[in-house]
Structures are given as C-alpha cells and as structure tokens.
Amino acid sequence: MERTGIVTMKGNPVTLVGPEIKPGDAAPDFTVLDGKLRPVTLKEHAGKVVILSVAPSLDTPVCDLQAHRFNDEAAALGSGVAVLNISMDLPFAINRFCLTGNIENMQVLSDHRDASFGTSWGVLIKELRLLARAVFVVDGSGTVRYAEIVPEVTNHPDYDKAIQAARSLVV
Template sequence: MERKGVVTMQGNPVTLVGPDLKVGDKAPDFTVIDQNMKEVRKSDFANKIKVISVTPSLDTSVCDIQAHKFEEEAVSLPDDVVVLNISMDLPFAIKRFCTTGNIKKVIALSDYRYASFGTNWGVLMKELRLLARAVFIVDKDDTIRYVQIVPEATNHPDYEAALNTLKSLIK
C-alpha cells in the first residue's frame, strides 16, 4: 500500500509505504536492529507502554533534539514504559550518537536491514528509504493510543500532545 500527500521532505512530496494506522488499531509487529547488531522485535517489549519516536536520521538537528527531548522525559518514567527511537541510521551511527549524546534511557534502534517497522507502520518514505518523522504510543495490550505523522519531515512533532497521551496511560 502506498500513500501520497501525507508527508513532504523539505517541501517535496514523498510516498509513504504501508498502512495508515489509527488510534485503536493493533500495533503491527516489527523487527529492527540494536546498536550491537542484534535483532529486536516488538514482542521484546510485551506488557509495556511503548513510546515510539520515529526519526529520519539522528545526524540531523531536529532528530537530535527529538531524541534528547524523549530522553529527558524517559528518565522519570516508570519501569513499565519503554521509549524507543527508530530510524534508518546504521547501528554504528546510532551507537556513536547515543554515546556522544548521553542517551541512556531511550532505546535507539535501526530499521535499515528489513524496513519492517517503516513498512508495517506506514512511515517508510519510498523515494528516500528513510522513515517519516512520527510518534506512536502503544498501550500494554498493544493497542495504538496515539499517532502523529509530522506533515513536513523536517519539523518537530507535537511533544506536548504525545506526552499528555502518555501521562493518561500511566497509572
């Protein structure tokens, strides 16, 4: 499935590959790669609230700020909440970014190998093979409770709206 007219990158329209996920949908599976080249699946975070911060590349200023904003929030979250950052960056670049940027609570993951997150979650930009900027929040039952796909990939997400939804799920 391909969707046009949803996202631009620097003003240029791009095609998103995958479904148009909505609040209330079941969270699709994915297989991504961690900083040590190990496969990680959605099921590895079973029974946790999942904040999924999606970035085109951690090597850009907006993505850097986004990762650090969620890192600031993650340090005060309970143990049943996990914050993931998923991009197409190579695991080596992610490891360097997390080390130099002091990212410790956010789990930064790469979709470079299979693009399974991008295609299953509808955020793979076909023309660029990058992920569109987005934020998803998934409850412990794997139901999507928040979806934000940022219309211009170089802009910030609405952090406040995402965090308000997260706070409503934390009991």
Template sequence: MQERKGVVAMKGNPLTLVGPELKVGDKAPDFAVVDTAMAPKSLKDYAGKIKVLSVTPSLDTPVCDLQATWFNEDAAELGDVYVLNVSMDLPFALKRYCAAKGFDKVATLSDHREASFGTAYGVLIKELRLLARAVFVVDRDDVIRYVEVVPEATDSIDYDKLLEAVKALA
C-alpha cells in the same frame, strides 16, 4: 504494498509513504529491527509495557537529534514507559551517537535491513528510503493509543499532546 502520496513532505516537496495508515485503536504491528549491538529486536521484546515509538529520519539531523535528546532527558517524567527511537541509521552510527550523547534511557533501533518497521507502520518514505518523523504510543496490550505523523519532515512532533497521551495510560 500500499502507497500513500502527499501525506508527508520534505522541505515542501510531497513524498510517498509505503505501508498502511495506522490509527488509534489498531493493534500495533510487529517489526524486525536491530539494536546498537546488532541484536534483533521486535515489539514482542517489550510485551506488557507502555511503549513510545519515536520515529526519526536520521539522528544526524538537528530536529531528529532534538527529538531523541528530549526523550532521553524527559523519559523519567514518562514513568514506566519504554522509549524506542527507530530510524534507518546504521547500528554503528547509532552506537556512536548514543555514546557521544550519553544516552541511557532511549533504546535506539535500526530499521536499515528490511524496512520492516517502516512498512508495518506506514512511515517508510519511498523516494528516500528513510522513515517519516512520527510518534506512536502503544499500550500494555499492544494497542495504538496515539499517532502523530508529522506532515513536514523538518518539523518537530507535538510534545505536549504526546505527554498527555502517555500520562493517560500511566
């Protein structure tokens, strides 16, 4: 498996990402994750839809919470778009988190079993077995139209650029 060193850092400490560097125009790879009910989910479950893949290290941290909350509150503004938040959090923790927050617009998915999403999208942090903060916008034909892998894991994604990319597809 390909490893890329120094692409991301945590509090300034360089880390290693496992998997390929995906670019705009690449075909979105499939993945195997589970939802909060432990049901298997993959890219195919969202076929024919615009997808925003919001990737967070853990929803139990302030920046990840902010990212997921932003998507849940602003998902209606995105139009006919599926927002999927993928993390290594356990499905039970995700279910508890969503219930406490009243989330109903973001599908929270766990990559904890196989790290299938992390390795397919090149965002698995080898040293931590967490996912790097990132966002991918995938069109109806499963082609990647926007990629942002945040260099410092404790920083936020660029919400303005993301909105611009999604609106260009709607």
C-alpha cells in the same frame, strides 16, 4: 500499499509505503536492530506503554533534538514505559550518537536492514528510504493509542501531546 499527500520533505511531496496506523489499531510487530546488531521486536515490550519516536536520521538537528527530548522524558516516565527511537541509521551510527549524546534512558534502534518497522507502520519514505518523522504510543495490551505523522519531515512532532498520551496510560 503506497500513500501520497500525507508528508513533504522540504516542501516536496513524498510517498509513504505501508498502511495508515490509527489510534485503536492493533500495533503491528516489527524487527529492528540495536547498536550491537541484536534484533529487537515490539513484542519484547508487551505489558508496557511504548512510545515509538520515529526519525529520518539522528545526524540532523531536528532528529537530534527529538531523540534528546524523548530520552529526557523517558527518565521521568518510569519503568512501566519503554521509549524506542527508530531510524534508518546504521547500528554503528546509533552507537556513536548514544555515546556522544549521553542517550541512556531509551533504546535507539535501526530499521536499515529490512525496513520492517517503516513498512508495517506506514512511515517508510519510498523516494528516500528514510522514515517519516512520527510518534506513536502503544498501550500495555498492544493497542495504538496515539499516532502523529508530522506533515513536513523537517518539523518537530508535538512532544507534549505524545508524552501526555503515554502518561495517561501509566497505571
């Protein structure tokens, strides 16, 4: 499934591959890789509130700020919330980013191998094989409670709304 008219990259329209994920939908599972090439799935976080911070590449200023903002927020959210940052960056680049950026409170993950996350969550940019900037919040029972796909990839998501959505689900 391909969708147009949703996202631009530097003002140029791009095509998203995959379904539109909306609040109330069952959260699709996916398999991504951590920095040690270990597969990670959404199911591993069952029972927790999960914030999915989606970024095109950690090597860009907005993505760097997005990762650091959610890393900082993760520290305050407690053990009932898992924060996952997902991009198409290689696992080796993820390791370097986490080490040099002191990212310790969230998992930083790579979708480069299969684009499993991008295609199942509808954020894979066909023309660039990058992920569109987005934030999703999933409750402990696996239901999407918040979804934001940023219309212009180079802009920031609404951090406050996403954090508020996660906090409202913490019991």
